[in-house]
Amino acid sequence: MAVDPHPDRPWSPTYAAWVDELPRWLGSGVLRSRVPHPQAFGTRTHLLDRAYGVLDNTALHRALDVADVRLVRGLADTVTAETVVLRDGTEIRAHRVIDARGLRPDPALAEQTAFGIVLPTSAAAPALGDADCWFMDWRRDNGTSQTDPPSFLYAVPLSDDAMLLEETCLAGRPGLTQGELRRRLDTRLRNRGVEPPANLEVERVRFPVEAPRHTSDVAAFGARAGLIHPGTGYSVAASLSAVDDVVAALVAGHDVGKALWPWRARAVLSLREVGLAALLRLDPANTAVFFDAFFALPVERQRAYLSGRDDLSGTATTMWTLFRTVPPPIRRTLAEAGIRRS
Numbered sequence: 001m002a003v004d005p006h007p008d009r010p011w012s013p014t015y016a017a018w019v020d021e022l023p024r025w026l027g028s029g030v031l032r033s034r035v036p037h038p039q040a041f042g043t044r045t046h047l048l049d050r051a052y053g054v055l056d057n058t059a060l061h062r063a064l065d066v067a068d069v070r071l072v073r074g075l076a077d078t079v080t081a082e083t084v085v086l087r088d089g090t091e092i093r094a095h096r097v098i099d100a101r102g103l104r105p106d107p108a109l110a111e112q113t114a115f116g117i118v119l120p121t122s123a124a125a126p127a128l129g130d131a132d133c134w135f136m137d138w139r140r141d142n143g144t145s146q147t148d149p150p151s152f153l154y155a156v157p158l159s160d161d162a163m164l165l166e167e168t169c170l171a172g173r174p175g176l177t178q179g180e181l182r183r184r185l186d187t188r189l190r191n192r193g194v195e196p197p198a199n200l201e202v203e204r205v206r207f208p209v210e211a212p213r214h215t216s217d218v219a220a221f222g223a224r225a226g227l228i229h230p231g232t233g234y235s236v237a238a239s240l241s242a243v244d245d246v247v248a249a250l251v252a253g254h255d256v257g258k259a260l261w262p263w264r265a266r267a268v269l270s271l272r273e274v275g276l277a278a279l280l281r282l283d284p285a286n287t288a289v290f291f292d293a294f295f296a297l298p299v300e301r302q303r304a305y306l307s308g309r310d311d312l313s314g315t316a317t318t319m320w321t322l323f324r325t326v327p328p329p330i331r332r333t334l335a336e337a338g339i340r341r342s
């Protein structure tokens, strides 16, 4: 049984992932676009040897077959390990309840914010230059100075004909406002010779990149269970990849929380929380240099930090390598973040 206020409503956010992060059982038909070599720009260009894709939400919905599931339309009000009481008073009893209600913005939690527009590919071309996709473009042609909190351009193809151009605040507590991001995107696009027409499709992004520590005895899943990467905000591929473990735990009668969080996964999360603390402390003037150092790492090192949830030695090696590579002022910030956490 599944409780959902709008089970048929299409998912509107643009969800993307590294292609190699997606579980095989999904098949390749869930992507609406795929870029073999996205690029990143800190103070110079990095060509990333790792395919990146945007999910086709309709195909993803179809792939997550719930034909045999009884769907209950409603909003859960009270949730315990074995009961859900809906807002209309209906009580549902279950052998095991899994809380996948996501996370809401909260001033105590670091968040990612972004403002984006969808443009025809030809109109967006000057913003891309010779790149097919900017995974991150930290150039300051968005009207900001070296002392302003930074934001980057995320530019991904949605299809052969459409591009999403998004000004993104990777992590802030609070994140940059929609108005500020919109101004920055306008300035950046104008500086690159793009004049967006009126009446555009827009995307507004705001979500926490960290989850409160899970203290309840109700099993959780998705962002609510902390499957969100604190340093990047990505969770979709991690959640999809964790499905098999959760199902296996349910079938075997094991604890879902323990299945999702073996000690290695908890240790990896702690290291990534240090990464978030470092991002929140980083001097705005050093951001581009920091990301230069990250994207100059071999792609295997990048993958270990960005993807998967239990590669402890890989995550630690990447962070240590980065620590040794960055200039001393950034190294100090990373060390402080490791000692104090923000």
Ligand SMILES: Cc1cc2nc3c(=O)[nH]c(=O)nc-3n(C[C@H](O)[C@H](O)[C@H](O)COP(=O)(O)OP(=O)(O)OC[C@H]3O[C@@H](n4cnc5c(N)ncnc54)[C@H](O)[C@@H]3O)c2cc1C
Binding pocket: 003, 004, 005, 006, 013, 014, 015, 016, 017, 074, 075, 076, 077, 100, 101, 102, 103, 203, 204, 205, 206, 207, 221, 222, 223, 224, 233, 234, 235, 236, 237, 239
């Ligand atoms: C615009 C946007 C773009 C993003 N892009 C990416 C991306 O490219 N890649 C990526 O990995 N991550 C992305 N994220 C971040 C994150 O992965 C998403 O927020 C993701 O949707 C989290 O998935 P979730 O299923 O855990 O929670 P949600 O998607 O928030 O789903 C929670 C579900 O619970 C339902 N619900 C809530 N309250 C109740 C209730 N009381 N009773 C019953 N049902 C309830 C909601 O209706 C919803 O269906 C993006 C986030 C946003 C907002």
